Ligand SMILES: Nc1ncnc2c1ncn2[C@@H]1O[C@H](COP(=O)(O)OP(=O)(O)OP(=O)(O)O)[C@@H](O)[C@H]1O
């Protein structure tokens with residue numbers, strides 16, 4: 649449960665896993681923020697492949713990272729969402745803040 | 759209408775209990791033979807209501823969260839989540855999508871999520887006394903269309 653961070657020159661990728669709720673979001677947020685604040689990447693990718701549950705705390709997590717990236721004009725990608733979580737992100741209007749992709753949709757590689 | 763089976767529990771408003779609350783409620787509701795999707799719907803809605811008790815109702819303290827679940831003959835599940843916290847002054851405004859009194863990491867979408875995953879959501883609240891959220895969902899279940 650939590651987050652694994654991978655980074656290269658252009659992009660930080662956060663591989664999220666397990667359940668994202670208000671309880672677990674705090675630690676996930678801290679890990680992502682310390683990685684991106686140091687590097688100020690052009691792109692932050694949040695990978696939801698291994699996320700088994702999420703509630704609106706995950707939407708807050710996406711919104712908060714979007715705001716942080718604004719400080720240096722970084723972009724946000726939210727990828728590998730299950731059909732269900734894709735629907736929730738759309739319901740929340742996240743497609744206007746970032747690129748949303750479902751599982752099986754192709755991701756740009758390096 | 760009378761419930762054919764009921765469950766009650768009281769939990770302290772600690773964030774570590776969020777996952778226990780949603781798993782316990784959905785495990786009880788499993789008696790109605792819901793689909794995986796319906797289980798996820800209930801889990802998500804319970805997570806929202808319980809989190810609201812923790813972050814909003816009892817912001818600086820630990821209080822009790824009272825959860826009641828009723829199962830009905832027709833396949834309905836009713837979940838009631840109650841706190842004795844600060845209460846809500848304007849319920850209509852609180853339920854509007856994107857409205858939040860906390861900002862920061864909160865999206866203001868908890869009630870919108872509850873309403874999208876459950877058939878009916880009712881909120882009663884008295885400022886200074888507490889809030890009760892009651893949610894209904896008709897379980898169509900795995901047997902749907904086969905008998
Ligand atoms: N149990 C409660 N006690 C007191 N106030 C509440 C309670 N539940 C909700 N509220 C109020 O209603 C508002 C809206 O709740 P909602 O769950 O929709 O959004 P949020 O909790 O602010 O954000 P999110 O759920 O997206 O993290 C809250 O900001 C809070 O002011």
Ligand SMILES: [Mg+2]
Nearest residue numbers: 806810868869
């Ligand atoms: Mg909420």
